[in-house]
Amino acid sequence: MNVQLAYGRGRLAVDFPEDRTTVLEPTYIPGLPDEAGAIRDALQAPLGAPPLASMVGPEQTVAISVCDITRPMPSRTLLPVLLGELEHVPDERIVILIATGTHRPNDRGELVEMLGEEIAGRYRVVNHSAFDDDGLTYLGDVEPRVPVWLNRLWVDADFRITTGFVEPHFFAGFSGGPKLVAPGLAGFKTTMRLHDAEMIASPNARWGVTEGNPIHDAIRRIAARVGVHFSVDVAINRDRQITSVAAGELFAVHAAMAERVKGSAMQPFDAPFDVVVTTNSGYPLDQNLYQTVKGLSAAAQVVKPGGAIVCAAECADGLPDHGEYGAILSARDSPDALLEMICAWTCTSHWSCRLWPGA
Structure with missing residues (x-):
C-alpha cells in the first residue's frame, strides 16, 4: 500500500x-465550486447578526484579526470579499492584525503569500507582538485567574472582526473563532496562563471539546470581555480548498462550524x-x-x-x-x-x- x-x-x-x-x-469533502460566492453569501446572510456592510459606518475604525503563516488559512481568498463589503470604509480606517500569538512576526514575503499582493500593499498590516507591553491593554481578569492583556489596536477599534479556520485542536478543542482574539492577539501573560500546566492537565483540555474545557472556556470569556462584532470561519480540506463557511455572531458561527468539522475530521x-x-x-x-x-x-x-x-x-x-x-x-x-x-x-x-x- x-x-x-x-x-x-x-x-x-x-x-x-x-x-x-x-x-x-478526515473524510474528504470537495471544495466549494464558488468559494468567493459562498463567502459573500455568508457575509450578506449571517448567523445571529445583520449583514456585515450594514453594521459598519464609514466613520468607524475597523480591526480584522487574521491567522499567521503557521496556519493554512485561505485569507487571500476570504479577505478580498470581506473588504469588498467594507468598500464604504476608507482604507486608512482599516487595520489587518496578524494574530501571531507568541510566534515570530511574519515577514513581507509571508504577508504577500498569506494576504495577496494587493491587500498587503493597500492596507495597514500589523504583526501582533505578545511581548510589547506598550502595544497591549489590560482588561482585568477572567476565570480561572487569567489576566486579559490584548492588542491595543484591537481593543481601540470601533468594529472588530475575526477570520479563522476551524479544525480540531489538541488542547483548546477547536481552532478558529475566539482563538483569533486569545491567544492570537493576547499578551504574553495571558497566553502563559492559558497554556500552563494546570490548564493543559485538565481531562477536558483535548481534541473536540469546547464546553467544560477550561482553556476554551477562558478563551470565550476573553473574547466576550473585549467584544467581537463579527466573525467569519471556514473549513478546508487537504487540498486547502474551502469546504464550508459561516459568518455572523462569534459564538454562533464557531459552534456551527465546529459541529460541521467534527463529523468529517474526527474518525472512529x-x-x-x-x-x-x-x-x-x-x-x-x-x-x-x-x-x-x-x-x-x-x-x-x-x-x-x-x-x-x-x-x-x-x-x-x-x-x-x-x-x-x-x-x-x-x-x-x-x-x-x-x-x-x-x-x-x-x-x-x-x-x-x-x-x-x-x-
Whole structure:
C-alpha cells in the first residue's frame, strides 16, 4: 500500500504492508465550486447578526484579526470579499492584525503569500507582538485567574472582526473563532496562563471539546470581555480548498462550524495500534518541531501504551531557531525530569515541551 504523506509543500510517498495497515484520515469533502460566492453569501446572510456592510459606518475604525503563516488559512481568498463589503470604509480606517500569538512576526514575503499582493500593499498590516507591553491593554481578569492583556489596536477599534479556520485542536478543542482574539492577539501573560500546566492537565483540555474545557472556556470569556462584532470561519480540506463557511455572531458561527468539522475530521477506530505513522499536515503546519507536536498528540490518541509513533515533518524552520524551545528541550536528560521542570515554571514554549513526554 502506497500512502502519500503530507510533507512540506509536497508529498512523501511511503510503502506500507497491505495486510497490516489501517489509514485514518478526515473524510474528504470537495471544495466549494464558488468559494468567493459562498463567502459573500455568508457575509450578506449571517448567523445571529445583520449583514456585515450594514453594521459598519464609514466613520468607524475597523480591526480584522487574521491567522499567521503557521496556519493554512485561505485569507487571500476570504479577505478580498470581506473588504469588498467594507468598500464604504476608507482604507486608512482599516487595520489587518496578524494574530501571531507568541510566534515570530511574519515577514513581507509571508504577508504577500498569506494576504495577496494587493491587500498587503493597500492596507495597514500589523504583526501582533505578545511581548510589547506598550502595544497591549489590560482588561482585568477572567476565570480561572487569567489576566486579559490584548492588542491595543484591537481593543481601540470601533468594529472588530475575526477570520479563522476551524479544525480540531489538541488542547483548546477547536481552532478558529475566539482563538483569533486569545491567544492570537493576547499578551504574553495571558497566553502563559492559558497554556500552563494546570490548564493543559485538565481531562477536558483535548481534541473536540469546547464546553467544560477550561482553556476554551477562558478563551470565550476573553473574547466576550473585549467584544467581537463579527466573525467569519471556514473549513478546508487537504487540498486547502474551502469546504464550508459561516459568518455572523462569534459564538454562533464557531459552534456551527465546529459541529460541521467534527463529523468529517474526527474518525472512529476499533483498537489502538502498535505503530502509528503521522504527519503535521504539511506546510505551513510542519514548519518547525514546535508546531509538529500537534501531529504527535493526534497519534498519541490511537497508539497502544508502549507503542511507537513515527512522524514525518519537514521542519524547514528548525526547532525553530527563535524562541526558547530548543534550550528547554535540552535542559534535562529525561522526559520525566523535563516534565517536572516545565510544571514548576513558565516559558514561551512550555506547552509544546510539556506534550513531548506524553507523546
